[in-house]
Amino acid sequence: MRKLHLQMQTSVDGFVSTGPNDEQKWVTLEWKEIQPYVTGLLDMTDTILIGRKLAVDYIPHWQEVEKRIGDPFHGIAERICRARKVVFTHTLEESKWDNTELATGELAREVNALKAQEGKDMIVYGGSSFVAALLRERLIDELHLFINPIALGTGVSVFSELKDWQQFQLRKSVAYDCGLVLVNYTLK
Numbered sequence: 585m586r587k588l589h590l591q592m593q594t595s596v597d598g599f600v601s602t603g604p605n606d607e608q609k610w611v612t613l614e615w616k617e618i619q620p621y622v623t624g625l626l627d628m629t630d631t632i633l634i635g636r637k638l639a640v641d642y643i644p645h646w647q648e649v650e651k652r653i654g655d656p657f658h659g660i661a662e663r664i665c666r667a668r669k670v671v672f673t674h675t676l677e678e679s680k681w682d683n684t685e686l687a688t689g690e691l692a693r694e695v696n697a698l699k700a701q702e703g704k705d706m707i708v709y710g711g712s713s714f715v716a717a718l719l720r721e722r723l724i725d726e727l728h729l730f731i732n733p734i735a736l737g738t739g740v741s742v743f744s745e746l747k748d749w750q751q752f753q754l755r756k757s758v759a760y761d762c763g764l765v766l767v768n769y770t771l772k
Contacts (some may be wrong), residue, residue, distance in 0.1 A: 587705045587725040588633065588695065590715060591625060592742070594729050599739030600712050612732045614762035615656055621758070621766060625728060626663050630704040633687075633695070635714025636673035642709070643669065643681045670698065672714060695723045715742040719750070726770050727752065733763035 593611045594600050601608055634642060649661035669684040672691065679686050687694040695718070698706060708715060708724070718724050719742055752769035759765050 586631075586699045586701065586703060588699065588718070588723055589625060589629065589705055589707045589726045589728060590718070590724045591622070591707060591709055591728040592715065592730070593732060595732055595734050595736045595739065597735045597737065598741050598743065599736045600710070600715075600742050601740045602736060602738075603740070610732065610734050610736065612734075612762055612764050614760065614764065617760045617762055618730065618764065618766070619660075621728075623660055623663065626660065626667075626707065628705050629667070629707040631668045631670060631698065631706040632664065633698070633706055633708040633714075633718075634669060634671050635711045636671055636676055638709070638711035638714065639669075639671040639673075639681075639684075643671075643684065647681070670694075691717055692721045692723060695721075712740045712742055716745045719743060720745045720747055722750065722771065724771065726755070727768065729767050729769075731765045731767060 592600055593608060595610065602610065646661045646664040649655050649657050650665045652658060655661070665682070667683065669681065670687050671679065671684060672687045672694065674688060676686055687698075708718060715724075751772040753772050754767065755770055756768040757766065
């Protein structure tokens with residue numbers, strides 16, 4: 585069975601954004617340092633799960649970056665655009681993006697059906713409410729959290745809707761010179 589990985593930026597105090605539109609102006613983005621890990625993780629996957637709210641900006645953004653050959657993010661943009669993308673939605677009726685399909689059914693049933701398919705693992709980047717729902721239903725198998733060297737004091741947490749405690753096993757941690765710390769956990 586395929587695994588579902590979460591890759592997300594978080595603050596030291598556990599927030600993933602500072603508002604309802606997933607604002608992340610506070611994120612430390614030292615691409616050269618984290619690129620090998622981010623691209624390696626994406627290369628282990630062939631399917632990206634995305635919530636509808638994030639998809640409407642995320643997919644067009646990476647399509648534009650893919651057109652800019654000299655862009656430092658061009659390589660990852662190619663991978664994202666080439667990957668199968670499944671947008672979870674209750675409002676969209678058709679996909680307007682390449683390599684993208686819609687999932688409109690019950691979340692756990694849809695994700696478990698995707699996990700049962702042949703292929704590489706899957707990854708999710710957000711948005712925050714979609715990730716919170718996946719965590720609440722215990723559908724994420726592995727966390728890859730980039731902890732930023734900043735405390736926000738308030739914001740959006742993807743863990744605030746958990747039904748009960750979830751314990752994780754540390755697989756890996758990496759401290760980067762820019763101050764980011766990657767923690768990689770599996771669900772126990």
